[in-house]
Amino acid sequence: MLGLAKKPLNEKTSWTSRLKAGLTRTRGALGGGLGALLGRRKVDAALFEDLETALLTADCGVDATAALLASLRTRARNESIEDGAALKEALREALVALLAPLERKLEIAPKKPFVIMVAGVNGSGKTTSIGKLTKWLQSQNKSVLLAAGDTFRAAAREQLVAWGERNGVTVVGKADGDPGAVVFDAIQAARARGVDVVVADTAGRLPTQLHLMEEIKKVKRVAAKALEDAPHEVLLVLDANTGQNALAQVNAFNEAIGLTGLVLTKLDGTAKGGVVAAIATAHAAALPLLFVGVGENVDDLRPFSAREFVEGLVD
Numbered sequence: 452m453l454g455l456a457k458k459p460l461n462e463k464t465s466w467t468s469r470l471k472a473g474l475t476r477t478r479g480a481l482g483g484g485l486g487a488l489l490g491r492r493k494v495d496a497a498l499f500e501d502l503e504t505a506l507l508t509a510d511c512g513v514d515a516t517a518a519l520l521a522s523l524r525t526r527a528r529n530e531s532i533e534d535g536a537a538l539k540e541a542l543r544e545a546l547v548a549l550l551a552p553l554e555r556k557l558e559i560a561p562k563k564p565f566v567i568m569v570a571g572v573n574g575s576g577k578t579t580s581i582g583k584l585t586k587w588l589q590s591q592n593k594s595v596l597l598a599a600g601d602t603f604r605a606a607a608r609e610q611l612v613a614w615g616e617r618n619g620v621t622v623v624g625k626a627d628g629d630p631g632a633v634v635f636d637a638i639q640a641a642r643a644r645g646v647d648v649v650v651a652d653t654a655g656r657l658p659t660q661l662h663l664m665e666e667i668k669k670v671k672r673v674a675a676k677a678l679e680d681a682p683h684e685v686l687l688v689l690d691a692n693t694g695q696n697a698l699a700q701v702n703a704f705n706e707a708i709g710l711t712g713l714v715l716t717k718l719d720g721t722a723k724g725g726v727v728a729a730i731a732t733a734h735a736a737a738l739p740l741l742f743v744g745v746g747e748n749v750d751d752l753r754p755f756s757a758r759e760f761v762e763g764l765v766d
Contacts, residue, residue, distance in 0.1 A: 466753055470718075471763040473745030477724030478766055480509040489535030494527055498535060502542075509722060510694040512729030519545050519728070543765045550731050550757035555712065555739035557684065557754070559593055564641035564649045566674055566681040568634075569714075570667060570704055571688035573655035576716035578607060580688050580744060581650050582614030583752035584714075587742075589618060593647040598637030599624025600670060603654040603663070611652055617749070630654060630666060631673035638677040651682065664707045671708050686741065688714045694723040698733055705738065714752070716744040727760065 481488065488505055492498050499520060506516040522545045523538060532538050559565045567584075571577035578601065585595045597615050599622055601607035608624045615622035623637035634651045641649045653670055656663035674681040687704045689697045697715075704710055713734075718724050730740060743760070744752040 466750075467759060467762065469751065470743075470745055470753075470759060473719035473751075474724050474760075474763040476720070476722040477509050477718070477764060480722035480725070481505045481764070489539045492535035494533050494535060494538050498538070499524065506725060506728075509725030510729065511725035512695060512698075512732065515549065515725075515728035515732040518732060519549065522548075539765065543761055546728065546761045546765065547757050549728060550760060553727070553731050553740040554755060554757055555741060557712070557741050559588070559591065559648060560683060562680075562683075564596070564638060564646050564678070565683050566638060566649045566651065566678060567684045567686060568651045568653065568671060568674060568682035568708075569686050569688060570653050570708065570710075571655055572690075572700060573604065575655065575688045575690040575693075576744065577601075577655060577688040578610050578614070578652055580714050580716055580742070580752060581611065581652055582618065583744065583749055584742065585614065585618045585620060585650060586749045587752060587754075588648055588650075589620075594645075595620045595648045595650060596637060596641045596644070596646045597622040597624075598634045598649055598651040600630040600633045600637075601652045601654045602626075602628050602630050602633065603656075607652070607654070631670050634670055635673050635677045638674065638681060642678070664703075667708055684711045685709060686712050686714055688716060691715055691718045691723055691726060692721040694721075694726050695729060697726055698729060701730070701734060701738065710738055712739050712741040714742045714744070715740060715755075716752075718743055719745045724764065 488501060503516055503520055506519060523541055526541050527538060532541060569577060569581055588595050597611055597620060599608040599611045608626060612622045623640055624633050637649050653667050671682060685708055687701060687710050689700060740755040742752050743755050
């Protein structure tokens with residue numbers, strides 16, 4: 452594995468700034484920024500109606516919006532909150548409480564290799580996220596091997612090989628190969644070389660493509676034959692631009708292959724970042740949001756933090 456450069460002292464500040472910049476469009480959907488929406492306005496029915504519209508526009512979803520507004524109305528009544536600035540702080544804390552259950556750090560078990568299977572529809576940023584995840588794993592002092600299991604999409608293997616070269620890791624794959632066989636070979640290679648983590652790419656597919664969903668089920672079964680209990684993590688990459696459709700993807704893939712976590716990409720290109728609240732309302736108990744992506748740089752995929760996310764969302 453390549454040597455790791457020392458992290459700059461202001462790395463956390465830099466990430467917080469990038470996250471806030473990435474959420475600019477979503478903040479805009481929230482009434483041009485909640486500061487502009489709330490300001491010093493009187494807390495009344497009209498303000499709650501405007502806030503409801505802003506939350507729905509940011510794609511928080513009906514259920515999450517209703518839960519947040521109910522919490523705010525109760526707190527405003529119990530604490531005699533009368534101005535918008537105080538209500539904004541209450542909203543910030545309500546969002547943190549809602550999103551906090553999504554937090555879970557990706558823990559790599561001592562068993563070698565630790566196998567991570569990555570799924571997602573075409574265009575979700577799946578292969579790019581694998582490259583960035585590899586970089587993050589290396590920052591945790593883990594060696595990584597990549598399995599090019601997306602044998603359906605043209606140039607998918609080449610894209611993964613490029614990320615492998617960028618990160619200095621081996622990529623196992625062959626053109627037009629069987630996805631299951633590729634993953635099997637990758638796990639065997641990792642065992643022989645003492646590699647810590649195998650990250651397996653899979654072909655992008657829509658939940659309605661039943662034959663391809665059966666194929667990804669097969670890849671998971673083959674991984675278990677190559678190594679007991681593998682894959683240890685099954686992650687779904689979601690494009691934040693899809694908004695509420697992300698929930699349908701989560702449900703379909705979870706039913707098919709039993710997801711263990713989510714990765715949300717492209718937050719910097721959408722006003723729909725509020726979908727995190729919708730995900731929390733629907734899936735927080737079972738499916739953590741492990742990583743969020745806010746840019747094209749290799750370091751723009753980081754572990755999800757509810758408080759950091761809310762700080763970027765609520766100005």
